[in-house]
Amino acid sequence: MCEQCSKPFEAKTVTSRFCSTSCNNKALKARKKLEKDKVEKDTLLQKYKNKIVEVQSREFISVAEATVMFGLSRDTVHRYIKRGIITGINLGSRLTRVKRSDLEDLFSAVEMPEKSKEIPEKPNFEVGNCYTISEISSKFYADPGTVTNLIKRNKIPTKKVGSFVYVPKNLIDKIFDGK
Ligand SMILES: [Zn+2]
Numbered sequence: 001m002c003e004q005c006s007k008p009f010e011a012k013t014v015t016s017r018f019c020s021t022s023c024n025n026k027a028l029k030a031r032k033k034l035e036k037d038k039v040e041k042d043t044l045l046q047k048y049k050n051k052i053v054e055v056q057s058r059e060f061i062s063v064a065e066a067t068v069m070f071g072l073s074r075d076t077v078h079r080y081i082k083r084g085i086i087t088g089i090n091l092g093s094r095l096t097r098v099k100r101s102d103l104e105d106l107f108s109a110v111e112m113p114e115k116s117k118e119i120p121e122k123p124n125f126e127v128g129n130c131y132t133i134s135e136i137s138s139k140f141y142a143d144p145g146t147v148t149n150l151i152k153r154n155k156i157p158t159k160k161v162g163s164f165v166y167v168p169k170n171l172i173d174k175i176f177d178g179k
Contacts, residue, residue, distance in 0.1 A: 003027060060089065060097035070103050071149045076142060080106075083141060107150075107175075123157040123168045130159070130166040140176045150175060 002009050002019035004027045009019035018024040055065050063077050072080075077098060081088030086102035124130075131139070136147045151158060151167060154175060159166045 056100075059100060061100045063096050063098065066098050066100075066103055069100075070107050071153065072146055073143055076146050079141060085141065123159075124170065125159045125166055125168065129169050131169055131172055132164050132166060136167065136172055140172075 001007070002023050003017045004023035005019060007019060009016075018027055055061055055069065061069070063074055066072060066077050067074055077086075078088075078096070080086045081096070081098060086106065087099035089097050091097060133144050133147050136142070137144045140147075142150070150156075154171075156167060156171045156175075
């Protein structure tokens, strides 16, 4: 069986792997591409590694960097600046910078891995002890996507009833820490 096109063929030698020169060339090309992709991926990873270290040591970061580091949408970052929840400075059009420590304060539960080692409290799904996603969204000025992301990242237990997702209030309040 040809390793490239999977068709049966009459092998000239016991080591023949491909049915034709064409398949042989295709396989060679594919292998070269795979090798090239790997080199590119490694280079990219190395580049991002340096970038992450660099970003984490900077006081002010770009909106794009904030979206990646904190899993927020651009709109959310801009809304937080507008509401004075985080410090933003404008260095020109499309050159908004935000204070990294403000975001870290806001999302301390997300960014501190040792906190997740605590024994999780038993989730309380009783009526009155839960928020829906939209309630969290409006209470903490975060769009629903950001809220869902936070819930996932913090492994907060949820309960789905019909089209509503219920989340224990105490666990959410802990994350936002009243802010
Ligand atoms: Zn073939």
